[in-house]
Amino acid sequence: MRTLFANARLIDPEAGTDAPGWLLIEGETILATGRGDAPPAEAVIDCAGRCLAPGIVDIGVKVCEPGERHKESFGSAGAAAAAGGVTTMVTRPDTAPAIDTPEVLEFVTRRARDASPVRIKPMAALTKGREGREMTEIGFLMDAGAVAFTDGDRVVENTKVLSRAMTYARSLGALVIAHPQDPGLSDGACATTGKFASLRGLPAVSPMAERMALDRDLALVEMTGVKYHADQITTDRALPALDRAKQNGRDVTAGVSIHHLTLNELDVGDYRTFFKVKPPLRAETDRVALVEAVSSGLIDVISSMHTPQDEESKRLPYEEAASGAVGLETLLPAALRLYHAGAIDLPRLWRALSLNPSRRLGLATGRLARGTPADLVMFDPDAPFVLDRFTLRSKSRNTPFDGARMQGRVLGTWVAGTRVHEKG
Amino acid sequence: MTFRLRHLLGIEPLTPADIRTILDLADQYVDLSRGASKHSDVLAGLTQINMFFEASTRTQASFEIAGKRLGADVMNMAMQASSIKKGETLIDTALTLNAMHPDLLVVRHPQSGAVDLLAQKVNCAVLNAGDGRHEHPTQALLDALTIRRAKGRLHRLTIAICGDIAHSRVARSNILLLGKMENRVRLIGPPTLIPAKAAEFGVEVFDDMRAGLEGADVVMMLRLQKERMDGGFIPSEREYYHRFGLDAEKLAHAKDDAIVMHPGPMNRGVEIDGTLADDINRSVIQEQVEMGVAVRMAAMDLLARNLRAERAAGGGVYV
Numbered sequence: 009m010r011t012l013f014a015n016a017r018l019i020d021p022e023a024g025t026d027a028p029g030w031l032l033i034e035g036e037t038i039l040a041t042g043r044g045d046a047p048p049a050e051a052v053i054d055c056a057g058r059c060l061a062p063g064i065v066d067i068g069v070k071v072c073e074p075g076e077r078h079k080e081s082f083g084s085a086g087a088a089a090a091a092g093g094v095t096t097m098v099t100r101p102d103t104a105p106a107i108d109t110p111e112v113l114e115f116v117t118r119r120a121r122d123a124s125p126v127r128i129k130p131m132a133a134l135t136k137g138r139e140g141r142e143m144t145e146i147g148f149l150m151d152a153g154a155v156a157f158t159d160g161d162r163v164v165e166n167t168k169v170l171s172r173a174m175t176y177a178r179s180l181g182a183l184v185i186a187h188p189q190d191p192g193l194s195d196g197a198c199a200t201t202g203k204f205a206s207l208r209g210l211p212a213v214s215p216m217a218e219r220m221a222l223d224r225d226l227a228l229v230e231m232t233g234v235k236y237h238a239d240q241i242t243t244d245r246a247l248p249a250l251d252r253a254k255q256n257g258r259d260v261t262a263g264v265s266i267h268h269l270t271l272n273e274l275d276v277g278d279y280r281t282f283f284k285v286k287p288p289l290r291a292e293t294d295r296v297a298l299v300e301a302v303s304s305g306l307i308d309v310i311s312s313m314h315t316p317q318d319e320e321s322k323r324l325p326y327e328e329a330a331s332g333a334v335g336l337e338t339l340l341p342a343a344l345r346l347y348h349a350g351a352i353d354l355p356r357l358w359r360a361l362s363l364n365p366s367r368r369l370g371l372a373t374g375r376l377a378r379g380t381p382a383d384l385v386m387f388d389p390d391a392p393f394v395l396d397r398f399t400l401r402s403k404s405r406n407t408p409f410d411g412a413r414m415q416g417r418v419l420g421t422w423v424a425g426t427r428v429h430e431k432g
Numbered sequence: 433m434t435f436r437l438r439h440l441l442g443i444e445p446l447t448p449a450d451i452r453t454i455l456d457l458a459d460q461y462v463d464l465s466r467g468a469s470k471h472s473d474v475l476a477g478l479t480q481i482n483m484f485f486e487a488s489t490r491t492q493a494s495f496e497i498a499g500k501r502l503g504a505d506v507m508n509m510a511m512q513a514s515s516i517k518k519g520e521t522l523i524d525t526a527l528t529l530n531a532m533h534p535d536l537l538v539v540r541h542p543q544s545g546a547v548d549l550l551a552q553k554v555n556c557a558v559l560n561a562g563d564g565r566h567e568h569p570t571q572a573l574l575d576a577l578t579i580r581r582a583k584g585r586l587h588r589l590t591i592a593i594c595g596d597i598a599h600s601r602v603a604r605s606n607i608l609l610l611g612k613m614e615n616r617v618r619l620i621g622p623p624t625l626i627p628a629k630a631a632e633f634g635v636e637v638f639d640d641m642r643a644g645l646e647g648a649d650v651v652m653m654l655r656l657q658k659e660r661m662d663g664g665f666i667p668s669e670r671e672y673y674h675r676f677g678l679d680a681e682k683l684a685h686a687k688d689d690a691i692v693m694h695p696g697p698m699n700r701g702v703e704i705d706g707t708l709a710d711d712i713n714r715s716v717i718q719e720q721v722e723m724g725v726a727v728r729m730a731a732m733d734l735l736a737r738n739l740r741a742e743r744a745a746g747g748g749v750y751v
Binding site: 201202203205206207208209210212214278279320323324325326327328 | 444521522523541543544545546548549563564565566567601604627628629630632633
């Protein structure tokens with residue numbers, strides 16, 4: 009069956025265009041796009057001039073299965089993703105237990121298939137139990153569907169262990185994702201070094217801890233030749249090292265969370281634990297530099313770093329409170345803040361939200377080209393709303409945007425040509 | 433009188449007028465405390481609970497005496513030994529206590545921000561008796577009262593705060609208060625014990641104690657905690673005393689009439705020379721303790737007035 013999306017504003021990150029047009033899908037794939045007279049189709053969806061873009065591919069989503077299903081399940085995360093225009097969730101292995109064996113991975117894949125309306129691409133742990141001692145069965149895990157290997161926010165401290173895991177991963181063409189943060193300097197920290205943390209009396213980590221760890225990882229990349237992705241670059245200081253590695257032709261990419269692009273350390277205010285994320289929110293100068301780096305393409309990927317935490321783990325004194333924020337449903341409107349601020353255009357934004365993460369993981373999504381999967385999001389970039397966290401579909405409602413004025417509503421989400429979300 | 437605060441969580445939200453209001457009233461309570469009958473009834477009928485999640489002798493005693501002198505029913509809870517050990521969260525503890533209808537809750541907690549959190553969950557007046565490294569407002573107020581009485585004013589003074597600034601809530605509250613009252617504040621200490629970006633607080637930072645003390649009107653020493661002495665932040669106790677311990681020779685760089693303060697408890701021979709601490713011509717350490725009771729009486733009196741006014745106006749439903 010052919011479906012026509014008529015009167016759309018097509019956002020094509022691959023071509024770098026933002027123009028009126030139509031898009032035709034057949035079954036699960038995109039058949040054609042064009043301007044002017046639209047071809048006939050069995051079904052027509054009138055986009056009424058609204059944006060139509062490839063669905064978001066979100067690297068680093070925490071679905072708390074197995075282990076903490078009360079915080080988030082594949083069902084609830086999938087519903088949240090569909091509502092947020094996320095068509096592929098690339099899930100984290102930092103569950104309890106960690107996803108570090110093909111058996112656990114198969115469980116996850118099965119649960120995901122049964123419960124989630126959007127695609128799930130699981131990542132697996134790089135080391136057993138995420139303990140930084142022995143590498144996991146990278147080959148078996150790849151066969152079972154793992155798209156990348158990461159210990160989440162745990163740093164593999166032992167460079168010998170990491171270099172061997174990287175060397176082994178390289179031979180299989182596996183992507184290694186790391187969290188660049190020097191473990192010594194960042195030990196116990198819950199804020200970024202500066203006047204704000206000093207006045208609030210919070211233990212803080214210097215932005216230098218990120219650069220140091222990135223430098224170390226990049227040296228190991230040079231040594232091993234592995235495909236490497238830094239999950240979150242959050243400081244201005246780390247950018248030159250990243251740039252240099254790319255200039256030198258290393259197979260290196262980097263991501264940033266939407267929270268580090270739209271919030272800064274001062275948002276923590278009077279110890280608001282919903283703003284406690286890892287790494288901590290940074291200075292405004294860092295935030296501005298990161299936005300620029302996304303626009304220039306130095307930073308490749310924007311992700312939500314969706315991390316569900318229940319009320320109990322957040323209603324604690326700041327230092328004791330759990331880190332992380334949910335983001336699947338707020339990723340798109342928060343990212344549009346950058347667009348509305350004039351910092352980035354929509355094709356570049358979608359390059360970071362959809363095209364680059366797809367490419368990095370070897371997925372066919374993220375494009376509007378003929379033959380690619382019909383994973384689409386239709387949205388009104390201007391529609392204003394005030395976020396009420398209790399309307400979120402996630403089981404956990406730990407969003408820093410509660411009560412925030414936002415612009416940008418998802419009107420529809422399609423995965424493989426099937427509508428999985430309708431504005432409601 | 434313009435003091436309108438519901439809680440005393442820190443110096444940060446106070447205006448200079450608020451600070452003067454508290455200190456003026458505290459002056460009256462100094463007189464009361466020195467009088468033949470030390471009793472007043474301004475808090476009669478009110479219940480004051482002292483919740484200390486961290487060990488304290490003098491602050492807790494000071495709050496207890498302050499409450500009792502004003503006629504409140506005072507109860508002390510040593511929280512270290514109680515339900516915290518049984519896994520109860522701070523908020524549950526607060527809600528439990530709240531159900532007992534306290535009017536004044538005095539809280540000390542080892543975590544920065546914990547008292548703010550607790551204040552959001554109870555409907556009585558909360559006084560911060562020290563939260564982590566964040567604030568200790570009544571200590572800064574008693575220091576301010578001591579300075580004002582000794583120097584005759586609380587503005588345009590040069591005040592040197594020396595020692596472990598990084599881990600000190602006393603220092604933070606004092607920096608904020610003394611800054612609000614338009615004083616020149618200097619921080620003196622080894623760089624490992626000075627908070628990051630301290631210069632942005634509107635203070636001058638020194639790692640040479642003699643230079644920092646030059647021309648100071650007030651020398652405020654801070655306690656160096658035992659657990660910070662061994663190699664982590666400073667090389668040794670003796671090197672610290674040599675470079676940052678206050679003795680007569682270093683004090684000679686300050687003004688001739690400079691006063692010496694210490695929030696206690698002191699480590700004699702670590703941060704301050706014992707003889708100097710006892711010198712009644714220079715040290716106002718005992719006055720600080722006395723002013724502590726008066727300032728806490730004043731703060732609780734003012735908060736209780738607001739509480740009563742709020743209740744009379746029908747505000748706040750008391751569960």
